[in-house]
Amino acid sequence: MTTQQDIILKVENLQKHFQPHQSFTQALAGQKKQRLIRAVDGISFSISRGEIFGLIGESGSGKTTTGKLIMKLLEPTGGSIWFDGHDVTHLGKEENRKYRTKVQMIFQDPYASMNPRFKIKDVLEEPLLIHNIKANHEKRQEMIIKALEEVKLNPPEEFMTRWPHMLSGGQRQRVATARTLILNPSLLVADEPVSMIDLSTRAEILHMMKDVQRDLGLTYLYITHDLSTARYFTDRIAVMYLGKIVEMGKAGDIIDRPLHPYTRALIEAVPEPESGKVHVIKELPISGEIPSPANIPAGCRFHTRCPYATKECSELPEPELQDAGDGHLHACRRWKEI
Amino acid sequence: MESLLQVDHLKMYYHTSKGAVRAIDDISFNLYPGETIGLVGESGCGKTSLGTSLLRMPTPPGRYEGGRVLINGTDILPMTEKDVRKNVRWEQIAMVFQGAMNCLTPVYTIGRQMMETLQEHRPMEKKEAEDLIKEYLNHVGLPAEVMNRYPHELSGGMKQRVVIATALFLKPKLVILDEPTTALDVIVQAQIINLLKKLKQQFELSFIFITHDLALEAEVSDRICVMYAGKIVELGTNEHIYGKQGPAHPYTEKLLLATPRLHQEVENLQYIPGTPPDLINPPKGCRFNPRCHRVMDICKEEEPPLVEIESGHYAACWHCKGAK
Numbered sequence: 001m002t003t004q005q006d007i008i009l010k011v012e013n014l015q016k017h018f019q020p021h022q023s024f025t026q027a028l029a030g031q032k033k034q035r036l037i038r039a040v041d042g043i044s045f046s047i048s049r050g051e052i053f054g055l056i057g058e059s060g061s062g063k064t065t066t067g068k069l070i071m072k073l074l075e076p077t078g079g080s081i082w083f084d085g086h087d088v089t090h091l092g093k094e095e096n097r098k099y100r101t102k103v104q105m106i107f108q109d110p111y112a113s114m115n116p117r118f119k120i121k122d123v124l125e126e127p128l129l130i131h132n133i134k135a136n137h138e139k140r141q142e143m144i145i146k147a148l149e150e151v152k153l154n155p156p157e158e159f160m161t162r163w164p165h166m167l168s169g170g171q172r173q174r175v176a177t178a179r180t181l182i183l184n185p186s187l188l189v190a191d192e193p194v195s196m197i198d199l200s201t202r203a204e205i206l207h208m209m210k211d212v213q214r215d216l217g218l219t220y221l222y223i224t225h226d227l228s229t230a231r232y233f234t235d236r237i238a239v240m241y242l243g244k245i246v247e248m249g250k251a252g253d254i255i256d257r258p259l260h261p262y263t264r265a266l267i268e269a270v271p272e273p274e275s276g277k278v279h280v281i282k283e284l285p286i287s288g289e290i291p292s293p294a295n296i297p298a299g300c301r302f303h304t305r306c307p308y309a310t311k312e313c314s315e316l317p318e319p320e321l322q323d324a325g326d327g328h329l330h331a332c333r334r335w336k337e338i
Numbered sequence: 339m340e341s342l343l344q345v346d347h348l349k350m351y352y353h354t355s356k357g358a359v360r361a362i363d364d365i366s367f368n369l370y371p372g373e374t375i376g377l378v379g380e381s382g383c384g385k386t387s388l389g390t391s392l393l394r395m396p397t398p399p400g401r402y403e404g405g406r407v408l409i410n411g412t413d414i415l416p417m418t419e420k421d422v423r424k425n426v427r428w429e430q431i432a433m434v435f436q437g438a439m440n441c442l443t444p445v446y447t448i449g450r451q452m453m454e455t456l457q458e459h460r461p462m463e464k465k466e467a468e469d470l471i472k473e474y475l476n477h478v479g480l481p482a483e484v485m486n487r488y489p490h491e492l493s494g495g496m497k498q499r500v501v502i503a504t505a506l507f508l509k510p511k512l513v514i515l516d517e518p519t520t521a522l523d524v525i526v527q528a529q530i531i532n533l534l535k536k537l538k539q540q541f542e543l544s545f546i547f548i549t550h551d552l553a554l555e556a557e558v559s560d561r562i563c564v565m566y567a568g569k570i571v572e573l574g575t576n577e578h579i580y581g582k583q584g585p586a587h588p589y590t591e592k593l594l595l596a597t598p599r600l601h602q603e604v605e606n607l608q609y610i611p612g613t614p615p616d617l618i619n620p621p622k623g624c625r626f627n628p629r630c631h632r633v634m635d636i637c638k639e640e641e642p643p644l645v646e647i648e649s650g651h652y653a654a655c656w657h658c659k660g661a662k
Contacts, residue, residue: 203608268528282532
């Protein structure tokens with residue numbers, strides 16, 4: 001087990017509930033307030049320094065909301081977030097700014113996340129100006145060159161004067177990564193950094209991100225719906241379903257020996273590049289689509305789609321995460337039988 | 339067997355102010371009834387351009403520069419636009435465009451937009467049309483009440499089902515599917531793939547399945563056609579490409595190595611350095627030579643022909659036997 005000191009980010013019982021707006025006519029008609037949308041519904045995990053932690057789930061599982069809560073783009077409605085031993089759950093404006101030099105985000109779409117009228121050097125200089133890094137022009141140029149070298153955009157001087165439209169998708173995502181690295185952060189939140197990118201470029205970006213992580217000793221929170229990249233990229237995985245973590249453990253353990261039926265379904269659904277499957281209709285051990293987070297089923301929240309669900313699953317209170325040995329946590333009552 | 343679709347030395351260039359972009363450069367293949375052909379390659383290799391070219395609707399400024407597209411033995415390129423509309427497009431070939439599910443009109447109900455498509459081609463009584471719409475919604479696994487819903491009330495998977503149902507209305511024999519599952523989650527993707535397989539049997543359809551995801555292609559396509567820079571570099575059966583022996587072309591080989599595997603521990607994923615070439619001035623010789631790890635002198639000088647290296651397996655590489 002890791003010691004307390006090694007933990008860079010700790011999330012405890014984190015919650016984010018959204019109150020949907022009531023329209024004027026609804027208020028006049030005296031309708032009841034709409035149900036809360038429980039996007040993140042009490043999750044706890046911790047990430048050690050130098051670790052790549054994957055957060056996996058379908059759309060609507062609350063993984064992106066979790067990322068935003070950690071980035072402090074949203075205010076949590078419950079629970080706490082601890083970074084480097086400090087409580088960062090609620091921060092003032094100045095503290096927030098300081099926090100964001102240490103925690104940075106890589107966005108999904110490298111085409112939309114860059115100002116097309118900025119040259120690459122301007123793209124990279126902006127965070128330095130925003131965060132009032134006290135450095136003269138030459139010093140800033142040096143920092144920009146260093147950041148570009150870290151993401152292997154060589155020669156850096158040549159890339160500095162280019163415009164974003166002159167770069168390929170892979171190069172853009174490298175620039176986006178350099179932009180986060182320039183502030184010397186210790187935690188990077190990457191929300192689906194490769195889902196919009198071509199296959200061969202995807203491999204290139206993951207490769208680069210792993211290299212940078214090793215070189216600089218960074219910690220990543222990698223948010224994705226794609227289990228196959230998670231296997232390659234992460235050390236530990238947490239699988240989310242409707243705002244809760246249903247399984248958590250080492251990446252290899254989760255994928256080779258899944259305990260929760262939802263994780264099993266996710267794994268079954270992943271296509272593999274092997275021959276002889278054209279005429280086979282895959283049997284998916286899951287039915288229907290993810291319910292709305294405004295209307296989470298009672299009992300185990302997965303029971304409506306679970307092929308193994310019994311009466312107990314819908315009637316007894318929701319199972320909590322429990323250890324199956326070796327740090328492999330799961331929240332399924334019937335894990336031994338299935 | 340009589341082929342359903344025969345593409346014969348097709349060329350389609352985009353005429354821009356900088357010169358002609360050779361998006362489809364001398365492509366030939368056959369598609370047999372009941373077969374699924376997969377088109378794979380990186381973005382910009384001409385997959386979607388080929389799809390729209392087969393429907394006789396290349397995106398402007400694209401123009402045909404030669405070749406033939408035969409559907410059931412009839413060349414559609416010399417036909418008049420009116421003729422194509424009446425007899426070919428959506429009647430014999432339909433296409434599910436990339437991101438089509440996001441192009442449903444937000445202000446019309448699903449029923450009304452489906453009705454519009456149907457009435458355009460098959461004027462009929464409203465009641466009759468409604469019954470037909472309900473029948474097709476049922477085929478794609480949606481309840482009839484979806485007719486009265488608006489697109490924002492449906493999930494991504496449901497919208498994609500609506501789009502597929504609309505494409506099947508006029509009973510085409512060939513459906514071109516352009517990245518039909520790219521924006522969807524894995525579980526919904528698997529459900530849609532299962533649905534497509536069922537529909538294919540039920541309606542005796544043929545598919546052209548366009549995607550950049552080689553792993554997904556392995557699950558749906560009987561034959562795989564790998565494209566690079568407007569050309570076919572390898573064409574083979576599912577077994578040829580994904581079987582034990584492995585693909586013949588270095589590009590396919592690298593693409594497969596760049597695909598992450600779920601049940602394998604891989605230390606480092608491989609990737610193809612560089613970017614696809616500029617198609618206004620493609621590189622001399624083999625178009626893949628600047629990025630190839632097995633490049634030889636001849637690759638930089640002469641373009642390799644697409645040759646049959648074993649029964650039904652074609653590749654365009656100087657390393658393959660029979661190329662010289």
